Amino acid sequence: MRQIKHPAIEQVELIEILYALADPTRMEIVVRLAKAGRKLTCGELDLNRPKSSMSHHFKILRSAGLVETVVDGTEHMNSLRLAEIEQKYPGVLESVLKATQDSAAPDSL
Amino acid sequence: MRQIKHPAIEQVELIEILYALADPTRMEIVVRLAKAGRKLTCGELDLNRPKSSMSHHFKILRSAGLVETVVDGTEHMNSLRLAEIEQKYPGVLESVLKATQDSAAPDSL
DNA sequence: TCCAATGTTCCAATATAATCGAACATTGGA
């Protein structure tokens, strides 16, 4: 397998995006990718879970169209398809990311 | 049971909202409530499913904080908690609703 | 060529969710 297949933005479904985000592990991955603003390997995204579990979640994130993975040697570099998704579903992903920022350790709680 | 309990907006979790929306039946309910712009009974929202199934989905929509139900005689009037959710999670619900409008039977496909 | 590193795939086990018939609760009206 040289490179990994991803759905074209045309066939990305809103409900699949919502489903993919509706899991704490996957949400965490998405949030970290957004914060990083650069491609991250699965290893860098370590969430203290077995490789097979992480791979499972990445598969769902990819098939939902949220994450793009490019193979680089033995590593897989992951990034958010933020711009594409914003264009097709304006505000959806951005508002979700914004909401996670706001609720994450605010000044006073 | 006189009236039904709902979570306060403070305890409404983003991930619960996403989970609740990530189901075709529930998404359909939410979209119809949004389009109606008024309170609807479960009956008016008929999606050709048994009462017990509908009740199950409404329970999830309520516990996620998306839907408010007030008892009126033998009927249960349902409405979207759009304003509250918009205030807590700006853009999330609105952008999702917008996305469903845009993709629903556009002029050319 | 051999090997370590990075992920994926396979598989089985467990957990969670959806479905829906039947019984139940509540209400308002005849």
Next chain:
DNA sequence: TCCAATGTTCGATTATATTGGAACATTGGA
């Protein structure tokens, strides 16, 4: 008081998702 209407709850069944160990594939370097 009885009954029909509207939903909820219960319980069982089925379907779908998550989890993680083990084996596998690919790559680059020693």
